[in-house]
Amino acid sequence: MDAKDILGLPKTPLPLTQEKKSQPKKDSQRKPDGISREVYALTGGLAPLMPSIDVSQLKRRPPSDEKITWQWLPFTSSARKDNLQLYHWVRVVNGVPPTGDYSFAKYNKSVDVVKYTQEEYEKYLTDPMWTKEETDQLFDLCERFDLRFVVIADRFTSSRSVEELKDRYYSVSRAMLIARAPSPGDVSGHPLVKEPYNSSQETERKRALSLVLSHTKHQERKDTQVLAEAKKITESRITALGTEESALPVASNVDPDIAEIAVNLDDSASPSSNAQLASASVAPSTSAMADNASTLASLRMLRVYLRTYGLEQMVQAASSSAGLRTIKRVEQTLQDLGVSLKPKVPTKAVCSEHLELRKEILTLLNLQKQLQYKEAEGSSFRDGSYTDMPGSPKRSQRDQDRTFIPDSMSFGDSQMGYSCRSEKSLPSCPFLAPTRPPNSFDTEAIAIKLKASSKAALHHPRGIGIHDVCAEIVQGSEDADLSQRVPRERRGKLCRQQTGRPEENMQGLIALRSSPCFLHSCPRYSNPKHLVSTPRCSLRKPSTSSLRSALPSISLSLFGSGFFLGPLIDGLHSRVNLVVYQNGSIDIGPLHTNIWVPPLLGLFYCSVGLLQLFLDQRAPSKVPEGSLEKTAIALVALLLFIELSAEMYRAGIADNIEAYILFALAELIWFSLDRTWIGFTLASIIGLCCPLAEIPIMKLFHLWYYPQANIEILGQGLVTWTATCYFVYTPFLISLSRWLRAMITPPNKSA
Amino acid sequence: MSKTEENTEKKILNKKLKDVEISLPIVYGNIAFWLGKKANEYQSHKWTVYVRGATNEDLGVVIKRAVFQLHSSFNNPTRVIEAPPFELSEAGWGEFEIAITLYFHSDVCDKPLNLYHHLKLYPEDESGSLSMKKPVVVESYDEIVFPEPSEGFLARIQSHPAVNLPRLPAGFTLPPPVPVEDTSKRKRGDTKDHPLSQWFMNFSEADELLQLAAARQQVQAHIAKLRRQISLIDGQNQQLKSPSDQ
Numbered sequence: 001m002d003a004k005d006i007l008g009l010p011k012t013p014l015p016l017t018q019e020k021k022s023q024p025k026k027d028s029q030r031k032p033d034g035i036s037r038e039v040y041a042l043t044g045g046l047a048p049l050m051p052s053i054d055v056s057q058l059k060r061r062p063p064s065d066e067k068i069t070w071q072w073l074p075f076t077s078s079a080r081k082d083n084l085q086l087y088h089w090v091r092v093v094n095g096v097p098p099t100g101d102y103s104f105a106k107y108n109k110s111v112d113v114v115k116y117t118q119e120e121y122e123k124y125l126t127d128p129m130w131t132k133e134e135t136d137q138l139f140d141l142c143e144r145f146d147l148r149f150v151v152i153a154d155r156f157t158s159s160r161s162v163e164e165l166k167d168r169y170y171s172v173s174r175a176m177l178i179a180r181a182p183s184p185g186d187v188s189g190h191p192l193v194k195e196p197y198n199s200s201q202e203t204e205r206k207r208a209l210s211l212v213l214s215h216t217k218h219q220e221r222k223d224t225q226v227l228a229e230a231k232k233i234t235e236s237r238i239t240a241l242g243t244e245e246s247a248l249p250v251a252s253n254v255d256p257d258i259a260e261i262a263v264n265l266d267d268s269a270s271p272s273s274n275a276q277l278a279s280a281s282v283a284p285s286t287s288a289m290a291d292n293a294s295t296l297a298s299l300r301m302l303r304v305y306l307r308t309y310g311l312e313q314m315v316q317a318a319s320s321s322a323g324l325r326t327i328k329r330v331e332q333t334l335q336d337l338g339v340s341l342k343p344k345v346p347t348k349a350v351c352s353e354h355l356e357l358r359k360e361i362l363t364l365l366n367l368q369k370q371l372q373y374k375e376a377e378g379s380s381f382r383d384g385s386y387t388d389m390p391g392s393p394k395r396s397q398r399d400q401d402r403t404f405i406p407d408s409m410s411f412g413d414s415q416m417g418y419s420c421r422s423e424k425s426l427p428s429c430p431f432l433a434p435t436r437p438p439n440s441f442d443t444e445a446i447a448i449k450l451k452a453s454s455k456a457a458l459h460h461p462r463g464i465g466i467h468d469v470c471a472e473i474v475q476g477s478e479d480a481d482l483s484q485r486v487p488r489e490r491r492g493k494l495c496r497q498q499t500g501r502p503e504e505n506m507q508g509l510i511a512l513r514s515s516p517c518f519l520h521s522c523p524r525y526s527n528p529k530h531l532v533s534t535p536r537c538s539l540r541k542p543s544t545s546s547l548r549s550a551l552p553s554i555s556l557s558l559f560g561s562g563f564f565l566g567p568l569i570d571g572l573h574s575r576v577n578l579v580v581y582q583n584g585s586i587d588i589g590p591l592h593t594n595i596w597v598p599p600l601l602g603l604f605y606c607s608v609g610l611l612q613l614f615l616d617q618r619a620p621s622k623v624p625e626g627s628l629e630k631t632a633i634a635l636v637a638l639l640l641f642i643e644l645s646a647e648m649y650r651a652g653i654a655d656n657i658e659a660y661i662l663f664a665l666a667e668l669i670w671f672s673l674d675r676t677w678i679g680f681t682l683a684s685i686i687g688l689c690c691p692l693a694e695i696p697i698m699k700l701f702h703l704w705y706y707p708q709a710n711i712e713i714l715g716q717g718l719v720t721w722t723a724t725c726y727f728v729y730t731p732f733l734i735s736l737s738r739w740l741r742a743m744i745t746p747p748n749k750s751a
Numbered sequence: 752m753s754k755t756e757e758n759t760e761k762k763i764l765n766k767k768l769k770d771v772e773i774s775l776p777i778v779y780g781n782i783a784f785w786l787g788k789k790a791n792e793y794q795s796h797k798w799t800v801y802v803r804g805a806t807n808e809d810l811g812v813v814i815k816r817a818v819f820q821l822h823s824s825f826n827n828p829t830r831v832i833e834a835p836p837f838e839l840s841e842a843g844w845g846e847f848e849i850a851i852t853l854y855f856h857s858d859v860c861d862k863p864l865n866l867y868h869h870l871k872l873y874p875e876d877e878s879g880s881l882s883m884k885k886p887v888v889v890e891s892y893d894e895i896v897f898p899e900p901s902e903g904f905l906a907r908i909q910s911h912p913a914v915n916l917p918r919l920p921a922g923f924t925l926p927p928p929v930p931v932e933d934t935s936k937r938k939r940g941d942t943k944d945h946p947l948s949q950w951f952m953n954f955s956e957a958d959e960l961l962q963l964a965a966a967r968q969q970v971q972a973h974i975a976k977l978r979r980q981i982s983l984i985d986g987q988n989q990q991l992k993s994p995s996d997q
Binding site for chain 2: 370
């Protein structure tokens with residue numbers, strides 16, 4: 001139906017049958033006949049479980065053979081004891097009036113009030129408070145008024161309260177019941193016997209109810225106040241050190257009910273179950289006062305607790321002021337120190353030691369933060385124009401005690417000319433023209449220097465980081481006789497490529513300003529060429545953003561080198577007919593190649609190069625910097641390798657021997673050039689995948705084939721030792737990509 | 752009269768001592784033996800869960816009874832052990848958490864204490880083969896602390912080896928210890944000669960203390976270094992501030 005269509009509910013198709021019997025079953029799925037479609041759809045398209053109207057009866061007409069008339073007839077009711085004759089309209093069918101009692105007679109129920117005889121009264125029911133007449137009257141009234149005691153009390157001649165009347169009635173009934181029962185056990189289950197009427201309780205209850213009903217607003221406010229006070233007091237009792245005496249102020253005009261409630265609160269205040277209440281009470285208390293004393297107090301409130309539980313509470317209290325990250329750091333530190341987070345043997349001494357250790361670690365972390373903050377402050381004093389601190393190295397705990405290492409005076413000037421020459425836009429190299437000898441801490445000099453260096457920083461190839469500027473200023477505070485040399489040295493330092501030294505951190509720079517030694521500014525991104533030792537600081541790698549911006553140019557240069565260099569190298573192989581080109585082959589002079597080869601090789605270079613750079617980004621340890629020499633060496637090695645393989649092939653050396661030789665040589669080349677496992681893995685992958693990648697090219701496009709293939713894979717012949725050529729290609733590509741990155745990224749970087 | 756005497760004595764015994772803390776070192780855990788050839792689908796291991804004193808002393812002076820709540824698939828999963836040694840042996844196939852509730856004597860504490868122990872049947876390394884001889888033992892050390900014990904309790908156990916008492920404050924006199932009944936008449940409640948005692952683990956706080964002390968020393972050294980550096984930088988910052996304020 002429409003609603004189901006709209007809702008997307010599945011229609012439930014049922015075959016239509018003609019049988020009337022199956023009709024009620026299908027009522028729920030089909031629209032019932034009695035009501036219109038729209039009305040039915042209002043119900044949501046689903047019929048109610050129990051149809052409220054018997055739809056089939058709706059349109060039923062009385063069978064036509066019956067003759068219905070309505071007549072005014074007299075009737076009798078069994079409920080009436082008198083013989084009053086009443087009349088009403090009666091539906092007469094075919095002249096036969098309906099039989100049976102008056103239909104409402106069955107509702108004439110009455111209570112079975114007990115009846116006693118005189119002897120029974122004298123035996124069981126005498127009571128000093130009640131005369132027989134009164135009792136009789138009571139029972140008569142009870143019967144007349146169906147135990148409506150309020151009416152009975154009103155009608156009762158002598159004024160007795162409802163409770164008294166009830167009491168008398170129930171006690172008489174009870175006594176009669178017990179007296180008449182064959183054995184007491186029979187009636188012991190009867191409610192009259194089991195729970196006798198308690199008139200004093202009833203009076204009390206009604207009085208209390210009336211009091212509550214007659215509460216004024218003022219009264220209510222007072223009561224809530226008292227309750228709140230009671231609650232506060234119980235809570236403070238839990239946290240206070242000591243006494244268990246109740247100090248609840250019970251207002252004198254407080255209802256007995258309220259007093260009862262207050263007393264109950266009092267009881268529940270004392271710990272009912274250790275873990276439950278303690279945690280509930282400790283939670284508010286630790287939030288209220290993050291104090292060890294309060295935890296101790298709350299623990300003492302427990303009659304008994306486990307020491308591990310106690311330790312947990314104390315730890316929570318101690319670290320309540322710290323955030324989640326700090327807590328995680330504390331736990332990490334504990335693990336680093338080799339201490340388990342929960343002591344295995346929690347004795348009193350161990351627990352207290354553990355707690356103290358945690359507190360000390362918290363202190364340590366806070367001090368570290370403080371130190372960082374102070375350093376930031378200090379450096380912000382030094383460079384007013386710099387609003388941010390690029391590349392301040394992150395510290396780990398172990399670096400706190402690193403001191404800097406004095407710089408060596410022997411700087412290589414190899415790069416100096418390069419960088420300074422290339423910068424034409426450097427207006428006045430601040431280091432070449434010192435405005436005044438930076439003898440002392442002269443604010444003006446610093447300001448000028450800062451301004452100049454800020455300009456230069458934008459153009460400087462290597463970028464002047466904070467470190468450089470600070471080092472420079474620090475230089476400025478050196479002895480006067482050294483000051484003349486400062487600018488030159490500074491410039492040299494900034495421009496040169498360092499020999500391998502462990503880096504400084506900012507802190508070292510600032511801290512030893514007064515030392516006569518030159519500071520060594522060697523932030524990581526000034527590209528020291530050969531790093532002998534791995535750094536211990538976890539410094540930032542060359543920034544990802546600069547790499548990303550350089551990515552297009554790097555990939556382009558990789559592609560370009562592959563495009564041009566690749567076919568030349570490949571020409572060594574095609575020269576000896578190791579590979580013969582088919583579709584699209586061209587011959588450029590002595591070079592036998594294919595028009596598709598340059599782009600393919602460009603792609604190959606580009607993908608391997610980018611893959612390597614990507615891995616470099618992700619590498620956890622330091623990545624060797626790209627250098628031209630390394631690339632050149634790798635290229636030469638590759639060329640020699642390929643030439644050797646070509647000559648061996650031409651000389652007709654057996655394939656397997658050639659393969660062994662080349663495999664060994666490939667390992668040797670890897671060992672001498674690369675030596676990293678990741679390089680090895682990458683080379684192996686390339687060596688395996690690229691020959692396999694050649695297969696579809698050969699198969700589908702017929703760009704080339706191997707005349708003397710020695711293995712067949714997927715229907716194409718390959719030469720096994722081409723894998724080694726690819727293997728040796730990889731170190732070359734690795735160093736090429738790194739060198740290109742090193743060449744291309746600095747101009748894009750700004751300090 | 753004698754009744755008032757009794758009452759005052761009771762009051763004294765019930766008085767709680769604020770400065771004394773009684774700690775009861777316990778070890779609780781389980782030992783499980785693989786049944787090997789006799790193992791069937793529903794009973795592959797025979798295990799014993801127990802609460803014992805850390806030095807295998809009798810815990811009955813403190814603990815009145817222990818209730819072990821087992822998995823509902825066991826018959827009568829609530830097992831009550833009325834007398835020391837508080838242990839329970841069963842056979843089964845599954846690992847589940849057992850809730851141990853310790854009820855103490857009336858003069859010790861009227862609130863029970865809950866412990867939770869995960870029953871372990873299989874060894875940690877899954878590759879290791881099950882052996883019938885070597886059981887899987889998992890024990891946890893913990894201490895039950897009574898922060899404000901009553902005098903009566905204190906008097907009763909003042910020289911009992913199961914309990915650790917700190918030094919009593921000076922000038923403190925305890926009522927004389929109640930004479931203990933003849934030990935030979937009572938069944939031995941300690942676990943010193945328990946058949947499984949060879950598998951009990953040893954817990955020594957000395958190792959932990961050493962470890963913790965070493966760690967603390969390291970951290971303190973770092974803190975001192977940091978403090979030095981901070982003061983150094985503070986000095987420099989001060990100097991930096993003063994010229995620039997000119």
